[in-house]
Amino acid sequence: MGTRVVESSVMSLSWIPSEAIRGFGKLPFSLGVSHYDEPLPAQVDDVEALRRADRFRFANRLSAAATFGDDGEVLAFRYTGGAVTGATTVRLGGLGATFAGVAMPDLRAEPVVGDGWVRFTQTGGGRTALPLPRQTSRPPYFRLQSPVTWSTLSLTLFADGRAEYDLVGASAFPRHWVYDADGHLVLKSGITDWARWTSQPSWRHTPWGDEDSPALVVAAETALERELSHRIMRAGQRPQVDNLAAGTELVRQGTPGDALFLLLDGVLGVDVDGARIAEVGPGAIVGERSLLEGGLRTATLTALTAVRVARAGRDAVDLAALAELARGHRREEGNGASGGTGPRPAAIPAARRESVTA
Template sequence: MRVTGRATTLSWIPSESVGNWLRGGFDLGLSHYDDPPRDVVAGTDDVRALRDDDRFRFANVLTGWAEFGDGPTTAGYGEDSDLFMGSTRVRLGVGTATFLGFTLPVLRADPEISQDRVVLRQTVGGRTGVPLPRPVKHPPYVRWHAPIVWTTLRLTLTRDGGRNVELVGASAFPRHWVYDSDGRLALKSGLTLLQDWMDHSFGDRTPWGDQDSPALTVAAESAAERSLSSSIMTGGVAPEVTRLPEGTAVVRQGDVGTDVHLVLDGVLDVRVDGDVVAELGPGAVLGERAVLEGGRRSATVTARTAVRLARVPATALDLDALRSVAQEHRREDPPAAPHA
């Protein structure tokens, strides 16, 4: 039996992920933020078209196959497994200049083959062609080139037809979205750490120096949440954006609440009666149940990492949209993922 699979990451720069002195350059148009990628990526040709349309910074496409039979299992990487590096547009005076990215060699581990399972692993990355001079915390203490970005994907193929996709390593910046073998958005990197990336992601502190960074990932939010998040960020009422440290309780079970929150960055734990029942990451909406069901929070939501949140009053949002989010949450398999 032949099993084939695909794993894809698209890496992009959300506006809320850029801070400190870099934000001024973005806001002046010297570089640009990215719109969120699509929910579905059909295949390699689709990734190539998105790159040519400047829809992401870089992509990791890992394809592979495994042949399971009565004899020894065989496996390999697909010919279209590769890095797709984007370019950077910079506004100069009345025009723009495009800088092609610098690519690093694709790193592929030998397939791990057993009788009933095959594991494929691929790392891709590089850096923008635009210089980023800055002080750093390691020799030589000053860097001219931009830091390295990368993702490491693991694709597991099993005899029963399983095709499991994981993001097992990634640079701390930018945001990484992960798509499964059917091309559907499945996972997101949970946290962007711009300063850490600028301070550390070069030289030996990259996979090309034998040092990867574990990726903190969370399940992608529902389609209804993605639609509602656009209303929160671009609706008639400007959201209040807050940054909260690790350990902060955003809402508490039983409290009265009329605001709705959108997670922009970071990971939060959802607790009901003290037990962790779910985790929330970028793109998740919380607070809709209190608005729809009597005004009291149904759970305590605590920041597992530092987080950035956008908050708007529920009166600024469409009630049908809130109901759609609540309905999708209730359709999840147990244990349910209640939102405060």
């Protein structure tokens, strides 16, 4: 009887973007005691190099293998990889020191075996080694120890060589980006909530205790959107950043518009003629059609969660690149996602798939 071995992996990297912290939490970053992280690359080929460069706080790498028989029967399976701890660099008086994070033990669920498939689930994370004075939601209402950061990944291997992956849980902070087996950025957590994260009472209110937090997941933005996002946020004049509560309209279909928006955090719903056509998350650029064409908004954008958006006018963007982005969004209209805001359909996909080598 012949057999087939299917192997794959999925990895999440947790990092702190510059717009993710508000209020007094910004103080150590403003003083240079701690630091924000540069946005991670869209392609990761050497996670160890990123770790040495202090580019992320924690990495959760789930690797697994399964052996299938000719009839698809699962003959054997095993986990083959675990989490990687990042570091935090602190600077005082011109001197710097790097402190490795404190890892929590990997949590690996017993694999679930089905007809021609096997699913693995792993939680990885930890806390920074440095103290973080904070108020908590339960007694003793104050702690010096930093909260726990984590992500929970699932990976399903199939007898035909496919793999499906998902981000099924994550801490409210920081941002979690998910990479497939080839190192491509494929998913993002949609929300970073500093206040909720810092109010974490103790490790008992994490997956190592008695609870997990479902992750609101959105698809990764396009390479062109990443390039434009970098230009908008690194322009000579910093863009205006607006905070919207859930349920608030950002723009309404049929009204004039002279700016586009870069979604920094949260999820926006995109509606055309009263029908929901897409939901987009951090990194998405919306509203470019009215800016380019000087016309009316062709979709209504509504905050489905609390969101932060950067507002940019014509002088803050590369109009040629923006026109190319708009053309790509028009192509999506032909696939049933009409509307000038340029959403990616199915921004919160039900399943993430890839082919793997047997």
